[in-house]
Amino acid sequence: MSETNEQNTSNSDNADNIDYMTDSRPIAVGENTPGCKKRDPIVVAEDVTRSFGGINAVDVEYLEIPRHKITALIGPNGAGKTTLFNLLTGFDTPNTGKWQFEGSSLAGVSSYKVARMGMVRTFQLTKVMGKLTVMENMRLGAAEQPGERLSKALFKGLWGGREKEITAQANVLLEKFKLDAKKDDYAASLSGGQRKLLEMARSLMVKPKLVMLDEPMAGVNPALTQSLLDHIKNLKAEGMTVLFVEHDMNMVRHIADWVVVMAEGKVVAEGPPGEVMKNPAVIDAYLGAHHDVDLGDAEGIKVLEAELEADEESVVGTEDAGILSEIVETKKEDGQ
Amino acid sequence: MDFGFIFSSALGELFSPTTAAYALAALGLAVHFGYSGLLNFGQAGFMAVGAYGFAISTLSFDAPFFLALIISVLCSVLFAFILGIPTLRLRADYLAIVTIAAAEIVRYVVTTNQLTSVTGSANGLAAFENTFYAMNPFPEGSYMGMNNRDFFIRVVAWGLVIVCCVLVWLLMRSPWGRVLKGIREDENAVRSLGKNVYAYKMQALIIGGVLGALAGMIFTLPRGAVQPSNYGTELTFFLWTCLLLGGMATVLGPVIGAMIFWVVLSLTQSLLYGLIESGVITWLTTVQAGQLRYILVGVALMLLMIFRPQGVFGNKKELAFA
Numbered sequence: 001m002s003e004t005n006e007q008n009t010s011n012s013d014n015a016d017n018i019d020y021m022t023d024s025r026p027i028a029v030g031e032n033t034p035g036c037k038k039r040d041p042i043v044v045a046e047d048v049t050r051s052f053g054g055i056n057a058v059d060v061e062y063l064e065i066p067r068h069k070i071t072a073l074i075g076p077n078g079a080g081k082t083t084l085f086n087l088l089t090g091f092d093t094p095n096t097g098k099w100q101f102e103g104s105s106l107a108g109v110s111s112y113k114v115a116r117m118g119m120v121r122t123f124q125l126t127k128v129m130g131k132l133t134v135m136e137n138m139r140l141g142a143a144e145q146p147g148e149r150l151s152k153a154l155f156k157g158l159w160g161g162r163e164k165e166i167t168a169q170a171n172v173l174l175e176k177f178k179l180d181a182k183k184d185d186y187a188a189s190l191s192g193g194q195r196k197l198l199e200m201a202r203s204l205m206v207k208p209k210l211v212m213l214d215e216p217m218a219g220v221n222p223a224l225t226q227s228l229l230d231h232i233k234n235l236k237a238e239g240m241t242v243l244f245v246e247h248d249m250n251m252v253r254h255i256a257d258w259v260v261v262m263a264e265g266k267v268v269a270e271g272p273p274g275e276v277m278k279n280p281a282v283i284d285a286y287l288g289a290h291h292d293v294d295l296g297d298a299e300g301i302k303v304l305e306a307e308l309e310a311d312e313e314s315v316v317g318t319e320d321a322g323i324l325s326e327i328v329e330t331k332k333e334d335g336q
Numbered sequence: 337m338d339f340g341f342i343f344s345s346a347l348g349e350l351f352s353p354t355t356a357a358y359a360l361a362a363l364g365l366a367v368h369f370g371y372s373g374l375l376n377f378g379q380a381g382f383m384a385v386g387a388y389g390f391a392i393s394t395l396s397f398d399a400p401f402f403l404a405l406i407i408s409v410l411c412s413v414l415f416a417f418i419l420g421i422p423t424l425r426l427r428a429d430y431l432a433i434v435t436i437a438a439a440e441i442v443r444y445v446v447t448t449n450q451l452t453s454v455t456g457s458a459n460g461l462a463a464f465e466n467t468f469y470a471m472n473p474f475p476e477g478s479y480m481g482m483n484n485r486d487f488f489i490r491v492v493a494w495g496l497v498i499v500c501c502v503l504v505w506l507l508m509r510s511p512w513g514r515v516l517k518g519i520r521e522d523e524n525a526v527r528s529l530g531k532n533v534y535a536y537k538m539q540a541l542i543i544g545g546v547l548g549a550l551a552g553m554i555f556t557l558p559r560g561a562v563q564p565s566n567y568g569t570e571l572t573f574f575l576w577t578c579l580l581l582g583g584m585a586t587v588l589g590p591v592i593g594a595m596i597f598w599v600v601l602s603l604t605q606s607l608l609y610g611l612i613e614s615g616v617i618t619w620l621t622t623v624q625a626g627q628l629r630y631i632l633v634g635v636a637l638m639l640l641m642i643f644r645p646q647g648v649f650g651n652k653k654e655l656a657f658a
Contacts, residue, residue: 091524115530123528129521131585132514140518141529145511148531150539153512154503163511186653199525206529 020068020236027066027258032271035062042067042210042241043088043119048097049265050080050087057083058094059265065210070232070242072252072273075262076286081245082124084262085214089121090114102209116143118209122216124245126195128202130188134179137187137198138170139163141205170205176231177201178224193220197228204235211235213244217251229255249287253277261286342606349598356493357383357555358597362578362590363500364547370584371508372540373520375432378419379548379575381439384567385415386549387556388446388455394464396454401467405553412549415442416542424537439572447564460563468557486558493554497591500547505587507543516540517585577637583647592648600636604629 029037041064050058058080065071073081086092088099090111099106101119115121129137139145145166146152147159174180177197182190187198200216216232217225225248233255235242246252252259252273259276261269263285269276276282349355361379368374389408393399399407419438423431446455455461472488479487507513515536518526523533556562574597582593608625611617620628646652 089528091527111527112530112532115528120530121528123525127522127525127528129518129525131521132517136514136517139511140514140526143530147511148515150507150512153510154506156510159511202529 020239021233023068027069027272028270032275034267034270036064036270038064038066040067041065043099043101043243045084045088045099046097048084048087048094048099050083050092050094056265058087060084060097060267063260063267065241065243066258067241068236068239069257070236070244070255071258071260072256073243073245073260073262074247074249074252074286075268079262080265081262082214083265085121085212085245088114089119089212091121115206115208118206119212120203120206120208120210121212122196122199122203122214124214124218126192126199128187128190128195128198130186132187133184134174134187134190134198135167135170135183137202138174138183138205139166141202142166142169143206166205170201173201173204178227193224196220197224200228208240210241210243213242213246215245215247217246217248225251249277338610342603342610345606346599346602349602350595351490351494352598353489353493353554353558355594355598356490356497357551358575358578358594359497359551359591360500360554361548361551362575362582362594363497363504363587364544364551365575365579366584366586366590367504367540367544367547370579370586370589371513371520372516372537372544373428374424374537374541374544375428376435376541376544377432377569377572377576378435378437378439379544380567380569380571381435381442382412382415382545382548383552383555383571384439384442384446384564385412386552387562387567388442388461388552389549390553391461391464391556391562392454394467395461401471404467408549408553409546412545413542416538416545420538420541424534424541436569436572439567440569443564443567455564458564460561462561464562465557465560489554489558496550496554500550501587501591504543504547508587512536577633580637580647581640583650585651586647586649589647589649596648597633600633601629604632 025039027038029039043063043065045060045063047062048058048060049056073084075081083092087094088101088106090106090109090113093108101114101117104117106114109117129140132140145159145162147156147163152158171180171183174183177200179190179194179197179201182194187195190198196216196219200213203211203213213232217228220228229251232242232244244256256273259269259271259273260267261276261279261282268285269279269282271279277287361383364382365376365379368376368379386408389411390404393404393407394401415438419431419434423434445451446460447458448455449457451457469485469488472484474484474488476484482490508516515526515531518529518531519533519536523537527533552567555566578593578597579590580593581596582589582591605626608617608620608628609622612620612622612625640647644650
C-alpha cells in the first residue's frame with residue numbers, strides 16, 4: 001500500500017507540467033481487468049458491501065477511480081450505482097469495507113465532511129432549494145464563507161467581501177450553464193432539466209477535487225447536452241476528476257476516459273470506452289446485442305433485420321417469424 | 337354599547353406586554369419553522385422554562401434580576417439541547433412529537449405536589465417581579481393613561497421585541513440564514529455541499545428557544561405570577577396562529593400576527609359582551625361568549641388560509657411552488 005502511495009506523490013510532483021486534456025498515458029497499471037490498479041487513483045474502495053434485507057446492493061471487491069480523468073459508471077437499473085455513490089460520499093454506511101479519498105480513510109466520516117474534503121456529488125432525483133432564488137442556490141454552494149458561522153453572521157463587514165467573490169464566481173458558472181437569465185427566479189420555477197443544470201453548477205461552486213454526477217444528462221435537451229459535455233470535459237482541464245452515472249452511451253463514448261461497469265452490485269468490467277463496449281459480458285448485462293442500431297429510421301431497421309437473420313437464436317428469417325417479419329417487410333417497403 | 341371603550345381596549349391590546357410576549361415567542365417559531373423547517377409544537381414549554389427559570393432563581397436563590405435572566409436563558413438552551421440531540425438527526429416529524437411531549441412534561445413537572453416548595457405546584461409562584469420593578473427609571477405619575485409600572489414593562493417588552501426582530505433580520509439576511517433556508521428546503525442537498533446540517537439546526541433550535549424563554553419572562557412579569565395552566569398546549573397553538581396570520585418566513589409577520597390575534601380577541605369579546613348586556617343576544621351567556629371568540633379566531637384563520645395563505649407579510653410567489 002505504501003508503495004502505491006509513494007508512486008502517487010511522485011506522479012503528482014511532475015503533474016504540473018501535464019496537460020490533463022491530452023494526457024494519454026495508460027490509466028491502469030497492467031491489464032484492464034475488473035478491480036485493476038490505477039496509475040494514480042483518487043478514490044480506492046476495498047471490499048465495500050451494503051445489503052438491504054439480504055439483497056447485496058453493493059459488493060465491490062476492489063475499485064480505484066483514476067485522478068484527473070472522467071470515469072463513467074454504467075450498469076443496468078438496480079446495479080447499485082447510486083448506492084455506491086451514497087456509500088462513497090457518506091450518505092449511507094457500508095456493512096463492511098474500507099474506502100479512502102486521496103489517501104485518507106472515509107470510514108465513519110459524515111457526508112458534510114466528505115464534501116469539505118473535496119468530493120462533491122449531485123443526486124439522481126434532483127435536489128434544488130425551491131424557495132431560494134437560483135443565485136442563492138449557487139451562493140449556498142460556495143465554501144469558506146465566514147458569514148456561515150453564527151458568530152460572524154451578524155456583521156456584514158466580516159462576510160460582505162467574500163460574498164462578492166462568491167457572486168462573481170456564481171455569475172460565471174450560471175452563464176456557462178445558460179441559467180444567467182434565470183438567476184433571480186425561484187429555483188422551484190425551473191424545469192426538470194434546468195434543475196439538473198443548477199445542481200451541477202452548484203456543486204462546482206464548492207470547487208471540488210472530485211465531482212460525482214448522478215445521471216447529469218437525464219432530461220436535458222440534445223443541444224444543451226453538447227455544450228454540457230464540453231463543460232464536463234473542461235473540468236478536467238481545471239484539474240478536477242469526474243465520476244458520473246449515465247445511461248446515454250453516446251455521452252459515455254464521447255467524454256469518458258474510463259468506464260466501470262456494474263451489475264448486481266459487482267464491478268464486472270473496466271476499461272477505456274471502446275474496449276469495454278466490445279466486452280461480451282457488458283453487452284449481455286447492459287448494452288444489449290443491438291445497441292449500435294438506431295431503431296428510429298428505416299436504415300436502422302434493415303441493419304437490425306440483417307443482424308437478426310444472421311443470429312441463430314433469433315426467429316427472424318425463419319418460418320416462426322410470423323407477424324414480426326410482416327412488420328419488418330412493411331417498414332422495408334416504406335423505406336424504399 | 338360604549339364603542340369608544342371597545343376600541344380603546346382593543347387598541348390597548350396592541351401594545352400590551354402579553355402581545356409583546358406572543359410576538360417574541362412567535363418570532364422564535366418563525367426561526368424554527370419559517371426559516372429552518374423545524375416543527376416545534378412545544379414553544380409553550382420553552383416559555384414555561386423561561387418563566388419558571390426566572391421565578392425559581394429569584395425566589396429560591398435570591399438571584400438578582402440579571403442573574404435570574406441569564407439562568408432562565410441558560411435553562412432554555414439546555415432544554416433545546418435535550419430536545420435536539422436525539423431528534424435533529426431524524427426526520428422533521430420526530431421533533432414535532434418530542435417537543436409537544438416535552439412541553440407537557442415540563443407543565444406536569446411544575447404541577448407535581450412533591451415540588452410544591454420550589455414550583456408552587458398548581459398555584460404557581462408569585463412575588464418575584466420586585467427585582468424587575470426596582471429598576472424602574474420612571475417616577476410615579478401618569479404616562480399615556482398608564483402608571484409607571486405598566487409603562488415600564490411595556491417599554492422593556494417592546495424594546496426587547498424590536499431588538500430581537502433586528503437581530504433575527506440580521507441573521508436571516510446573512511449567509512448563515514441562507515444555509516438555514518437551504519436546510520428548510522432540502523437538508524441532504526445542503527449536506528452534500530459541505531455544511532454541518534445538524535449544527536445549524538441545533539443553533540436555530542436554541543435561538544428560537546431563547547426567544548421563547550424571553551417571551552415567557554415578559555409574559556409573567558406584568559402578571560406577577562407564574563402558573564402551570566398558562567403554559568398548556570393551547571398556548572403553543574395560539575402562537576402558531578400568530579405566526580400563520582403574519583407570515584411564516586418573515587420577521588415582522590409574527591409581531592403583526594400577535595397584534596392581530598389580540599385585537600381580534602379583544603374586539604370580539606367586547607362586542608359580544610356589549611351585545612349580551614344590551615339584550616340583543618339572549619341565547620349566549622358571557623362565559624359562552626368567552627369561548628366563542630376562540631372559535632371566531634379559528635374561523636378568521638381559516639378565511640386567511642383561503643384568501644391569503646401566505647399570511648399578511650408572506651411572499652405570494654413562494655406559495656406558487658408549495
